Amino acid sequence: MATTISSVLNQHSRDRRNLIPILQKVQEKEKYLSPASISEISGYVGISENDVYSVASFYSQFRFTKPGEHTVKVCLGTACHVRGGARVLETVERELKIKPGETTADGKYSLETVACIGACALAPTMVLDNEVQRSMTPQKVVDLLKSRNKAENDAK
Amino acid sequence: MPNNNEYTIYICEGTGCVSGKSHEIRLALEHKIAEQGLNNVKVDFTGCHGFCEQGPIAIIEPNEIFYTRLTINDVDEIVQSHIMEGKPVERLFFKDPISNRSIPYYRDINFYRKQQRIILRNCGHINPEKIEDYIEREGYNALKKVLGQMTSLQVIEEIKQSGLRGRGGAGFPTGMKWEFCQKEQSDIKYMICNADEGDPGAFMDRSIMEADPHTVIEGMTIAAYAIGAGEGYIYIRAEYPLAVKRLRIALQQSENMGFIGDNILGSEFSFKIHVNEGAGAFVCGEETALMASIEGKRGMPRPRPPFPAQSGLWGKPTTINNVKTLATVPVIINKGSEWYSKIGTDKSKGTAVFALTGKISNSGLVEVPMGMTLREIIYDIGGGLIGGKDFKAVQNGGPSGGCLPASALDLPVDYERLAAAGAIMGSGGMIVVDSQTCMVDLAKYFLSFTQEESCGKCVMCREGTLQMLKILEDIIEGNGKEEDIDLLLELAKAVQAGSLCALGGTAPNPVLTTIRYFRDEYEAHIKEKRCPALVCKNLINFYILPDKCQGCGICKRGCPVDAISGDKRMIHIIDQNKCIKCGNCLDVCPERFNAVTKVSGEKLQVPQEPIAVGSWQNSESEEKL
Numbered sequence: 206m207a208t209t210i211s212s213v214l215n216q217h218s219r220d221r222r223n224l225i226p227i228l229q230k231v232q233e234k235e236k237y238l239s240p241a242s243i244s245e246i247s248g249y250v251g252i253s254e255n256d257v258y259s260v261a262s263f264y265s266q267f268r269f270t271k272p273g274e275h276t277v278k279v280c281l282g283t284a285c286h287v288r289g290g291a292r293v294l295e296t297v298e299r300e301l302k303i304k305p306g307e308t309t310a311d312g313k314y315s316l317e318t319v320a321c322i323g324a325c326a327l328a329p330t331m332v333l334d335n336e337v338q339r340s341m342t343p344q345k346v347v348d349l350l351k352s353r354n355k356a357e358n359d360a361k
Numbered sequence: 362m363p364n365n366n367e368y369t370i371y372i373c374e375g376t377g378c379v380s381g382k383s384h385e386i387r388l389a390l391e392h393k394i395a396e397q398g399l400n401n402v403k404v405d406f407t408g409c410h411g412f413c414e415q416g417p418i419a420i421i422e423p424n425e426i427f428y429t430r431l432t433i434n435d436v437d438e439i440v441q442s443h444i445m446e447g448k449p450v451e452r453l454f455f456k457d458p459i460s461n462r463s464i465p466y467y468r469d470i471n472f473y474r475k476q477q478r479i480i481l482r483n484c485g486h487i488n489p490e491k492i493e494d495y496i497e498r499e500g501y502n503a504l505k506k507v508l509g510q511m512t513s514l515q516v517i518e519e520i521k522q523s524g525l526r527g528r529g530g531a532g533f534p535t536g537m538k539w540e541f542c543q544k545e546q547s548d549i550k551y552m553i554c555n556a557d558e559g560d561p562g563a564f565m566d567r568s569i570m571e572a573d574p575h576t577v578i579e580g581m582t583i584a585a586y587a588i589g590a591g592e593g594y595i596y597i598r599a600e601y602p603l604a605v606k607r608l609r610i611a612l613q614q615s616e617n618m619g620f621i622g623d624n625i626l627g628s629e630f631s632f633k634i635h636v637n638e639g640a641g642a643f644v645c646g647e648e649t650a651l652m653a654s655i656e657g658k659r660g661m662p663r664p665r666p667p668f669p670a671q672s673g674l675w676g677k678p679t680t681i682n683n684v685k686t687l688a689t690v691p692v693i694i695n696k697g698s699e700w701y702s703k704i705g706t707d708k709s710k711g712t713a714v715f716a717l718t719g720k721i722s723n724s725g726l727v728e729v730p731m732g733m734t735l736r737e738i739i740y741d742i743g744g745g746l747i748g749g750k751d752f753k754a755v756q757n758g759g760p761s762g763g764c765l766p767a768s769a770l771d772l773p774v775d776y777e778r779l780a781a782a783g784a785i786m787g788s789g790g791m792i793v794v795d796s797q798t799c800m801v802d803l804a805k806y807f808l809s810f811t812q813e814e815s816c817g818k819c820v821m822c823r824e825g826t827l828q829m830l831k832i833l834e835d836i837i838e839g840n841g842k843e844e845d846i847d848l849l850l851e852l853a854k855a856v857q858a859g860s861l862c863a864l865g866g867t868a869p870n871p872v873l874t875t876i877r878y879f880r881d882e883y884e885a886h887i888k889e890k891r892c893p894a895l896v897c898k899n900l901i902n903f904y905i906l907p908d909k910c911q912g913c914g915i916c917k918r919g920c921p922v923d924a925i926s927g928d929k930r931m932i933h934i935i936d937q938n939k940c941i942k943c944g945n946c947l948d949v950c951p952e953r954f955n956a957v958t959k960v961s962g963e964k965l966q967v968p969q970e971p972i973a974v975g976s977w978q979n980s981e982s983e984e985k986l
Contacts, residue, residue, distance in 0.1 A: 324564065
């Protein structure tokens, strides 16, 4: 029976070495790894669900709950840390009223932290969806989230 | 007068500049040039120049005029003034932070002038998505030379003679590593490029792969030829999407032109490269963990021996080299080991790439010969600290590295001397901090990183780092005890001894070096409940100075927790019980008033409730201020 992730699975041979690439592709498509996906991957690769979960849970890239429409990733790399990354994170937490790993009640935003995005010269940084935001300050965070919300409301 | 010169405009499209909309700037330039009907101008893009803070960056040929901090609004002026009238736009030149002079030419900028770029030789000078650009700059010549004229043993000998050591951090001699693997008898061997640049504060591997991916592929193919590997893997962080994209493009081009694949350049040698994206586990930078991850398992290190050269990926002999090591290989083959071995110090040959960041004026990637002093790197190249502030410490080598104080500034940088001072070369992260960084907090920052990233296999790494972290948290929160410093030192030793891999083995370094060089800061936290850098929240307070507050109300409006009271023309007051110490009031208080201050270990006399501006009188508070 064809499921939503069959097309992803069929691009890989049923070999353990493809487990992480498969998990990555499934997450790219589904935004997270649902119990149903884990079960299907387990069947496809031929290893137990426990084993699939043990690998997936080891790597911080993988999520097991559905993320929000938008993702805010605050960089907590060293350069960001010494230039005020923690204050950026606090501001996002306050504005969105969630902690890292959580999603807002309306399902709009998820908040994550990342160890370093390698854009240290632009510190402190955060990534909104896939766009790197440079030299952030608490005020810039507030303005950015406000302008995004406004743009979305206007579009509606 | 019409200007008939030929121009090429190179726009940087590395991660940093792209975040400043450099791609849109390039499109706007192309549009404007077409609109004006100019046919003497070419527009192209490059990878990262390593001077991301000044981005978006453009270089205009001829003469390498260097433009910084471009925006879309600058496009018209560049085309009109520089291209059509032959007058470069001065306001876009780089401003030297020390002399304050505008510098038009790339070659005259101190940040670049004192560097010796071998590993980063092509970065910013070629279009990373065009193999022709790489070939034009001697690209793939080394591979041709190796396949046409050298045996695998000769290649290994050449690399051994050059003195090249692994740039991933540990500094193991590359030629010897290759030799171990070459000697193994096996039908299958693997060559791995470790591009899992996980150290926070390091981004040179990303820059190289974004700006010059072919050099990594060429170096890797030469290494594979030397050890006899037919298959290779590039293990790269998924957090670097642009680098992944450019590597994949480069691999395709390289295969199309016969530089990788079957019977490379008509020889007997075949080599195939796969790209594996890491999934966000710092420990996978460790070679045995990295291989486990490629095999589709949890990325946990295992004991060595057997070393990867004997039993690596799927039990086969394997060599793992860092991106920078491989990027150096083609240059050594082209220019010879003798040339290379003359650069650097006695035991550390060649150049080192540092990611110079933090409170430094010129943030960016710096490649210098081994043996240059920290002072030269930080002041001559880095332009000193932002705002001319005093240097406090430099943190070298990321979470495995150490913090060095001002007394170490004249230390020549190489593997041995950094290690002797308690830091490491590591990944090359070099984070400069000023008096506003708390060293206890910085140690806690690094330890919480390694603690989180510990894979959990070794008890001391898993539990020991956690206990150390809890002690540091106590100290930072003002609950430190006098015996805590000794306890930290004792635990540090145990963690180092009881860990299988370098993650645990080096995790205590930031704590050890901050205690070694900044013990007084630990003691201030513990004994006086004071944070000298005014960072640790439990130990600081914000006050509005009653003699300076003009009652404008900006701070009150900006306070996220309504901790500030006061009306127009009234001296505002912060409710210390409500204050979350976010520092917003300090940020927003207009500079001409400068009425908000941050203190640690002291209490300021302020009115109990808002009173009229100008009515405050308190001799005690004036004395203190």
